[in-house]
Amino acid sequence: MVSTSTSDAPVSRRRLLAWALVAAAIGLALAWTVGALVQDRAMATLRSRATASAALHAAVLRSELDKQRALPLVLADDADLEAALTSRAPERLAALSRKLETLGLQARAAAVYVIAADGVTVAASNWRQPTSFVGSNYGFRPYFTEALRQGRAEQFALGTVSRKPGLYLARRVDGGAGPLGVVVVKLEFDGVEAAWRAIGEPAFVVDPRGLVLITSQPDWRFQVRRPLPENERAALRKQGQFGDAAFAPLPLKSRGGDGVQRTDVARAERQVETLLPDVAPGWTLHLLTAATPADQAAAAARWITALVWILLCTALFWLWIRRRRIRLAAQREREARAELERRVEVRTQELTQVNRALSREVDERQRTETRLRALQADLVQANKLAALGQIAAGVAHEINQPVAAIRANADNGLVLIGRGKPETARENLVAIAAMTERIGRITDELRAFSRKADGRVEPTLVSEVIEGSVLLTASRSRRHDARLVREGEASGLTVLGERIRLEQVLVNLLQNAFEAVEHRPQGLVTLTVRDAGDTVQIAVRDNGPGLAPEVERGLFTPFLTTKPQGLGLGLVIARDIAAGFGGQLTAASTPEEGATFTLTLRKADR
Template identity: 50%
Template structure:
């Protein structure tokens, strides 16, 4: 089983789809390794450059402190070489007192923190010294062999770093000649020791040392490095240094690191008060000729941290690049797989289409027949709807026939009476009176014509489209048909509203709706035996709509029936079919309006809400 799994894995790896992924992984590994190596090296160089700049700044600061210390003491030989008491002592004048000068030198040394101040005569013998009270007093000692004495006599001034012949302590000797070069009378010497300065350097944690022009360490924060050399010396140089600076043969050992090839900004490794560690070596020139200040700035983990950070970023970028490439590759493979799947699905679909062509044709034919039947059914439904509206209209005419007959019978009886009256006037030879009677007959005939015209118009099927219609005119036509019944039933008619408003509707159908609503109100009040029956018709504009409100003071609509009032075959009449309001609502909806029942304190209120005519 394990061998079979390895075989399948090998097949999968060797498959065509796996090759790009293998190439991607290999490319990612190569780019990541190279990128991390390059980024690490760049970060190493940058970190080293930053540390070197910091070390240079620190070295410049150390050099400034050294310069300040030396400048403070360099003025002493100049001042003392012009002191009258010192000059008198060396010139052999009787007033010169060695103890007095020594006391002065002692005071000056205490105030300036100089290690020692002494005065030599022209032969190099100390005549006065600041340590004249101590057992190691320089008074009477011969320093003619010292290079600083010879240099001061010859050049006027000299500086020399060496071990003290008496104290054995290292220091810088500042010497200045008293008198002219042709007739020198002596030399003033100030010895400067750097213990306090070296202690300050030591406390900073950055080893520092100063070398002279021959590479010998003179001032240092590491006492073990003093009088070591930073470069290789010739035998002659070695002998001269040992003699001049009164050093032993054990001095001039090399520094404990490769200082000869390690220039400024280089990394050196040495132990300073602990285990060996890496340091950045920086150096700067000082104001003292031939002196160079060197500073070791600790590296610690700065470079390593920067290198690893840069490598991590480079590795992350390479990984993100690989992930992006992987996403693109995956999408490309998915697109290719989708294209192949779509091609296969298309082929399969074509095959299925070919297999099912006959079934689809049969289904299509069946669907076409069903659509034709549905269109015929829709046409039949529309015809039935129109027939139902017309039937409702005719049924309404049948219900109002008695009232219309009453409206016609009265003018017909009056016509007969006026006709008989006209004949009588003619028999009496009164043509004017006969003419008045005949005129009245013509008026009554016109009234009958208006009623019959309204009946004919109401009974015909509506062929007009939606147009601007006056609700007042529609109400007038409806009342012309049903007004007789209202008067016979003793119903008080109250009409209010704006007669100038116009709505979008079909005039005959709007009249039909009003007739239905007025007749329903009349029948509701009649069946309930309402005393003082009152019918109100109001036309008013409400917001963006125009409302025709038909109300009565009858019994109203039962709440149980009101919810389904516009449902077919729901009615409150004992002999009603429940289709009148349904038909009226459909007619109003055809105008783009709405028919609804509005709650009222007494009776019922039906509201026809229509769009105003533009």
């Protein structure tokens, strides 16, 4: 025999390792590519949403600015203000302060005040407060000097009294002889910053130098987006409009493109920085949006791609192993077959004879099993027909009586018609129709009962099975002078089974019960239906003498019977039918209360 060589095993291992390395490289490249594509798409969506969110932030800021810019413009042309600055009368200036106070409350401005041409504040909306601007000299403020020179000015700075940052909007007030002074509205952005904080994304506004003026992060105020030269920082400190701010760089570290990462938060996530220029003259809005969803989507895509690739490679490897094993097994099989053929040559004839004998035995066994199944079906049908034969005599009497009555009513109807009494004849015809219907019900039930069951298991109404069985055994009940009592409610109960075979079981139990009370002066058979949750129990109880102990022990043994003409198969077949439906048939007996047979069946609707 030729043996399988293993000299190619190292070559196969090296080839397998090379394929594994190639598959790993392809998987890594594929996972990285898919992740990059998913991240690009997710980032595009994220940037689009960030742009919309930045526009919303800018709209909130522009709304506040536009609302306040109109106030100094209107006040600069106010006649009362011009008259107060011209006369500098105390009563006029007091009235002007009260007017500015009312306007400041209505416009929700932080402060509204008027500076005379000499730089002294002569009226202010906060004139009642300890921090009143009245009497303070603001001639050094750039917004004052620039407004006097150019007619208007805007400056963002810290308040010299309140120390709160805000935007100062200044307008020159002109008189007949020249400039009279400047009206100033200070706008603070606490509400805007609170609205930005509520949105949850860090946002800030920088001036052309990159200095943070308005921010949802209070710690970032007066920090710079990019470092300022030392001379520029010194000039800002000298002006004093930002107090003692250090102009430190913002805690943001660039991560390529528009990505940044905060350095003031532990384990900070990557964020996308969206810029919206010209939200106000020279101001740029910066919005930071967490890039975590895009990063997570990319990571998930990479992991899923890697997992799918691993599963695919595993499946291919398993198929390769299986194919290799099949190939090796086929090779071993060929070798073994060749060896077997050499050994079989001397025993071919003997094995052929044994094979023929085995084939004959298998065929005979199959034929025996076929005959056994047919015999079992015939035995069930024979038992049914035997019961049908016992029922037939009583049913014939049930039919003969209505037939005789039909004949008599028909003859009477002819006579009544001849005498001209159609109404009376009609009553006879109605009686004939009722008796014909009764005969039809009996014959239909006999025909259905005699039909061979098709073996299907389906939902079956318990009430139909009981009505059919009672109808078929009614004559037996009267012949044995036994009274049938029905207990329990069968309406609506449905079990798994087949009506014909269930009727066969119930007819068998009812006939046995009627025979058991045959010689009783007050024979009583009770048919009880009980809903037991997942099952339905149908009990047939008689008040006969009960079962002898030896009969009860072998009650379901084939060919064991106490009837002279019985075969001892009725209860055996009934039990097998119940078991075929997933149920059971049990018996109990006492000499005082008689025998009780309980048929338990599964509900069809559970």
